Amino acid sequence: MEAPAAPQGPAGPAPAVEITVTSPEQMRELGRRLAKLLRAGDLVMLSGELGAGKTTLTRGLGEGLGVRGAVTSPTFVIARVHPSLGDGPPLVHVDAYRLSGGLDEMEDLDLDVSLSDSVIVVEWGEGKVEELTEDRLQLLIHRAVGDTTDEVRQVTLTGVGERWAAADLSVLAA
Numbered sequence: 001m002e003a004p005a006a007p008q009g010p011a012g013p014a015p016a017v018e019i020t021v022t023s024p025e026q027m028r029e030l031g032r033r034l035a036k037l038l039r040a041g042d043l044v045m046l047s048g049e050l051g052a053g054k055t056t057l058t059r060g061l062g063e064g065l066g067v068r069g070a071v072t073s074p075t076f077v078i079a080r081v082h083p084s085l086g087d088g089p090p091l092v093h094v095d096a097y098r099l100s101g102g103l104d105e106m107e108d109l110d111l112d113v114s115l116s117d118s119v120i121v122v123e124w125g126e127g128k129v130e131e132l133t134e135d136r137l138q139l140l141i142h143r144a145v146g147d148t149t150d151e152v153r154q155v156t157l158t159g160v161g162e163r164w165a166a167a168d169l170s171v172l173a174a
Contacts (some may be wrong), residue, residue, distance in 0.1 A: 010105030016170040021153040027053040031060020040089035045125040048141030054123045067091045090118045097124040
């Protein structure tokens with residue numbers, strides 16, 4: 001079986017990095033390290049099965065960005081804003097799982113207004129937020145499914161667009 005082609009933006013093929021994570025704490029640490037690469041205007045799309053670690057990674061992002069409030073799954077409120085405690089950007093955490101209308105429903109959240117000033121993280125955003133910006137970082141978190149207590153996750157990070165064309169995502173694997 002052939003692997004799918006990496007997403008391409010205007011800058012050509014996107015860099016992709018695979019990282020193995022073996023515990024929830026390592027997933028949070030990956031989020032903290034990733035936060036150092038992010039800046040206002042960045043869109044991060046998180047994909048993966050239920051329980052894969054999307055919210056755990058976002059908790060680490062929140063810690064790394066130094067934002068206020070505990071990062072929890074925004075499933076029932078859809079979007080939650082965490083203001084910065086310092087001079088960094090706020091974190092907007094969106095759970096698009098319950099949204100079925102694509103970009104129309106996402107536009108109701110006014111994410112395009114927040115995008116330039118914030119780091120926006122969208123769980124379950126495939127097919128819903130790609131049109132917000134040509135530049136985004138996509139993270140696919142894969143875990144073994146079924147009757148398993150295995151904490152191992154494979155995280156694939158793919159940058160799309162000019163913003164991520166020259167980014168060295170391999171520093172996250174350290």
